[in-house]
Amino acid sequence: MNKVYIGVSIDGYIADRNGGLKWLEQVPNPENESMGYEEFMSGIDALIMGRNTFETVLAFGVDWPYSKPVFVLSSTMQAVPTELNNCVFIVNGKLESIVDEIHSKGYRNLYIDGGRTIQSFLNEDLIDEITTSTIPILLGGGSPLFGDLTKHLEFKLASSTILLNQIVQSTYQRVR
Numbered sequence: 008m009n010k011v012y013i014g015v016s017i018d019g020y021i022a023d024r025n026g027g028l029k030w031l032e033q034v035p036n037p038e039n040e041s042m043g044y045e046e047f048m049s050g051i052d053a054l055i056m057g058r059n060t061f062e063t064v065l066a067f068g069v070d071w072p073y074s075k076p077v078f079v080l081s082s083t084m085q086a087v088p089t090e091l092n093n094c095v096f097i098v099n100g101k102l103e104s105i106v107d108e109i110h111s112k113g114y115r116n117l118y119i120d121g122g123r124t125i126q127s128f129l130n131e132d133l134i135d136e137i138t139t140s141t142i143p144i145l146l147g148g149g150s151p152l153f154g155d156l157t158k159h160l161e162f163k164l165a166s167s168t169i170l171l172n173q174i175v176q177s178t179y180q181r182v183r
Contacts, residue, residue, distance in 0.1 A: 008115065008116050008117070008135045008136060009055075009106065009117045009119050009128060009133050009134050009135050009136075010047075010051070010116065010117065010118055010119065010134075010135060010136040010137075010138070011118075011119050011120070011125050011134055011136070011137040011138065011139075012044065012047050012118060012120075012138045013120070013125070013137075013138070013139060013140070013152065014031045014139075014140045014141075014142055015139045015140070015141055015142070015152050016030065016141070016142055016144050016145060016146045016149075017141060017142070017143060017144060017145050018145045018146060018147065019151055019152050019153060020146040020148070020149035020150060020151055020152065021122050021149070021150050021151070021152045022122070022149050022150040023146050023148075023149040024146070024148045024149050026063070026149075026150065028063075030142065030144050030146065031142060033142055033143075033144055034142060034143070034171050034173045034174055035171075036171060040170065040171065042140060042170050042171075042174065042176065043138070043170075043176060047118075047138065048075070048118070050116055051075060051116050051117070051118045052075065052076075052113070052114035052115055052116045052117065053075050053076040053077070053078060053109060053114035053117055053118070054073060054075060054076070054077045054078065054117065054118040054119075054120060055077075055078045055079075055080060055098075055105070055106075055109070055117055055118070055119050055120070055124065056077060056078075056079055056080070056119075056120040056121045056124060057079070057080050057081070057120075057121035057122075057123050057124035058079055058080065058081040058083065058084055059121060059122075059123065060120050060121030060122075060124065061077070061079045061081075061095070061121075065088070071090075071091060071094065073094070075118075076094055076095075076096065076114065077094060077095045077096070078095075078096050078097075078098045078105070078109060079095060079096070079097050079098065080098060080099060080105070080124055080127075081097055081098075081099060082099045084097050085097075102127060102128060102131050102133055103131060103133065106133060119133075119134060122150045122151065122152060125152065126153065126154040129153070129154075129156060129160060130154075130156060130157060132158075132160060132181075134160075134181060135180065135181045136165070136178060136179065136180050136181065137162065137178070137179045138176065138177070138178040138179075139152070139176070139177055139179075140170065140174050140175075140176045141174060141175045141176075141177070142173075142174060143173050143174070160181065161181070161182040162179035162180060162181055162182060163179065163180055163182050164177060164178075164179055165178045165179060165180045166178045
């Protein structure tokens with residue numbers, strides 16, 4: 008199963024015009040609730056993210072946040088930082104072939120992350136579930152979560168909840 012778990016503005020952006028993510032912290036989280044992230048990650052075997060998302064995570068300047076293998080989609084990256092050699096792997100090629108190769112390694116439930124990567128997976132109809140956490144802000148521009156599709160993709164609402172009295176988290180499953 009290929010799953011998306013992502014924060015989004017009311018107007019559908021995942022980063023502001025400058026690529027910034029500070030707006031995700033707009034709603035105070037005094038209890039430091041995970042908002043379902045730990046539960047989501049407990050069902051994930053590996054991650055697939057784009058190069059831009061990978062570089063954004065590196066720029067946070069914190070310890071590597073993932074305990075699961077991360078596959079970075081890139082046709083230009085040649086290597087990852089030495090300290091990540093055993094947990095981050097560069098992949099490229101056709102998405103379906105990449106997913107098949109990752110599945111052959113025993114990783115069945117994949118977290119797909121990064122705007123362009125999510126859009127590419129949607130264009131290939133390779134997303135089974137989408138969880139969005141909608142933050143109550145209008146960015147008026149930036150990096151959109153969704154882009155043009157070659158065909159309609161039908162999803163059904165699996166669940167919806169309100170977090171911190173302001174964030175609407177909804178999970179949709181692909182209808183096949």
